[in-house]
Amino acid sequence: MVVADLPRFETPQLAKALEAVPEAMLDQLPFGAIRVDAAGIVRVYSGAERRLSGSGERPRLGLDFFAGVAPCMNNPRFRGRIEAALAAGRLDLGFGWTGDFADAARSLRVRVQSANGGGYWICMLRED
Numbered sequence: 001m002v003v004a005d006l007p008r009f010e011t012p013q014l015a016k017a018l019e020a021v022p023e024a025m026l027d028q029l030p031f032g033a034i035r036v037d038a039a040g041i042v043r044v045y046s047g048a049e050r051r052l053s054g055s056g057e058r059p060r061l062g063l064d065f066f067a068g069v070a071p072c073m074n075n076p077r078f079r080g081r082i083e084a085a086l087a088a089g090r091l092d093l094g095f096g097w098t099g100d101f102a103d104a105a106r107s108l109r110v111r112v113q114s115a116n117g118g119g120y121w122i123c124m125l126r127e128d
Contacts, residue, residue, distance in 0.1 A: 002034075006021060006025060007069040009030070009031045009109065009123060013036070013113075014113055014123060015113035015116070016116070016118050017123055018033055019115070019116050024127070025055060026046040026048060027046055027051075029046060030048070031048065031052070031124060031126070032046055032049025032050075033046040033048065034060075034065070034121065034122045034123075035115055035121050036065045036115075036119050036121075037118060038118035038120065039114075039119075040067075041063065041064060042064075043061065043119070045060035049124065052124075052126055053124070061082075062114045065122075078097065080094055081095065086120075090114055091112060092113050093110070093111065093112040093115060094112075095109075096108065096109060096110070097109075107127040108126055108127065109124070109125040109127065110123070
């Protein structure tokens, strides 16, 4: 697989497309991709997300996403949206968000979709 074949942020079934990509290739995406399991534990944290967010090499895998990785997103506007969509059925959200590790005022586009086998993917595209 080459970079040109990677899913785009706008891909309609983005989570399904990400799951078809070898995990090492996720680092080449132009947006960040994080897979969280049904218990809220980070299972995939792309190198692209580390690089684009400015979050560095701190440990992520095996941590609770909202408690150990992104406590700033542990609120009704982010986590609450995800939990409400999960409770209502299939998760497929898109919304704007402000804030990043490197720049607290940075605008992001966020997509959250159900993962195969439970949990979900959180994808973040940084706006220029």
